Amino acid sequence: MAWRVSPASRRGQSASGPCGPGGLNASTGCVEAVTVSDPSLIPDSGSVPGQIVVRETACKAILNPTSLGDYSINCYTGCQHGCVYCYARFMQRFHPHAEPWGQFVDVKINAVEALKRQLRRTKPGEVFVSSACDAWQPLEAHYGLSRRCCQLLLEYGFRLHVLTKSALVLRDLDVLAGGDVTLGVTITTLQEPLRTLWELHAAPVAERWRVLEAGRRAGLETAVMFGPLLPVLSDGQESLNAMFQRAAAVGVQRVWVDALNPRPRVWPSVARLLAQRFPHLRETYRRILFHPATRSAYLADLRQRATQAAKQSGLGDRVVICF
Numbered sequence: 001m002a003w004r005v006s007p008a009s010r011r012g013q014s015a016s017g018p019c020g021p022g023g024l025n026a027s028t029g030c031v032e033a034v035t036v037s038d039p040s041l042i043p044d045s046g047s048v049p050g051q052i053v054v055r056e057t058a059c060k061a062i063l064n065p066t067s068l069g070d071y072s073i074n075c076y077t078g079c080q081h082g083c084v085y086c087y088a089r090f091m092q093r094f095h096p097h098a099e100p101w102g103q104f105v106d107v108k109i110n111a112v113e114a115l116k117r118q119l120r121r122t123k124p125g126e127v128f129v130s131s132a133c134d135a136w137q138p139l140e141a142h143y144g145l146s147r148r149c150c151q152l153l154l155e156y157g158f159r160l161h162v163l164t165k166s167a168l169v170l171r172d173l174d175v176l177a178g179g180d181v182t183l184g185v186t187i188t189t190l191q192e193p194l195r196t197l198w199e200l201h202a203a204p205v206a207e208r209w210r211v212l213e214a215g216r217r218a219g220l221e222t223a224v225m226f227g228p229l230l231p232v233l234s235d236g237q238e239s240l241n242a243m244f245q246r247a248a249a250v251g252v253q254r255v256w257v258d259a260l261n262p263r264p265r266v267w268p269s270v271a272r273l274l275a276q277r278f279p280h281l282r283e284t285y286r287r288i289l290f291h292p293a294t295r296s297a298y299l300a301d302l303r304q305r306a307t308q309a310a311k312q313s314g315l316g317d318r319v320v321i322c323f
């Protein structure tokens with residue numbers, strides 16, 4: 001087994017979950033904290049290097065309506081990838097945690113059972129996997145919840161739209177291949193050192209292209225999300241051209257382009273990284289995000305340049321600009 005439950009938090013013993021004594025209680029949704037001990041599953045990030053708090057929780061429903069499709073599914077609350085610009089930080093408003101984003105994960109341990117119950121009375125449609133976490137973050141290697149939920153959804157005739165930053169999804173190609181699935185990855189920059197700064201615990205860029213190549217070979221529709229493009233750092237014309245040329249070479253069927261957005265809780269994290277590594281860009285980012293006229297001009301220019309890069313690479317009819 002790749003990890004263990006720490007002795008202090010085995011079921012029936014005390015644990016640090018918000019519901020008091022440890023142990024999963026399916027009726028109350030109480031949680032238990034576990035300690036992940038396999039180094040390959042532990043991000044080395046933030047103020048507490050090498051620590052992540054994992055809690056097993058019970059959920060009542062797992063398939064939820066979304067504007068991103070008909071439904072979304074998130075087997076985890078929280079994400080080990082801990083990207084600096086992550087929009088899912090807003091989840092902490094509804095699920096408060098003492099740990100910073102990227103250092104906690106709640107595992108919806110009964111996700112498969114909850115999904116089975118819902119599927120009996122849910123009309124098939126498109127499911128976005130996942131909207132508020134990465135469904136193939138490292139813990140999925142142990143829990144396998146995203147894999148089993150995808151399998152069930154396909155059996156029930158749902159269409160899956162997968163978007164990940166993890167090569168772990170390749171483990172599940174046997175499930176996804178042959179299904180009505182779009183396999184997508186997110187790419188923010190082609191520069192690995194820049195990727196490391198903004199998405200420290202997600203897969204290297206090369207691995208994400210490898211996911212798309214494997215998806216194509218498996219006969220899946222593939223897609224790439226270029227975003228959020230980082231002002232000045234990864235949104236230049238040269239960067240855009242290189243991204244689209246690579247996407248064309250891989251043969252992706254769809255490309256989305258998104259800009260950095262001023263979503264709740266994102267700015268403090270972005271501003272911290274800028275202050276540490278790119279202090280000269282802090283004011284530029286602040287204006288692009290929060291000054292209406294500057295933002296409007298920036299988005300119009302980015303839209304025009306992304307469209308041009310898409311046309312030049314032969315992907316003009318496959319690109320969707322999301323802003």
Ligand code: SF4
Nearest residue numbers: 079081082083086133
């Ligand atoms: S992989 Fe996605 S959900 Fe996870 S931290 Fe990064 S942006 Fe957020």
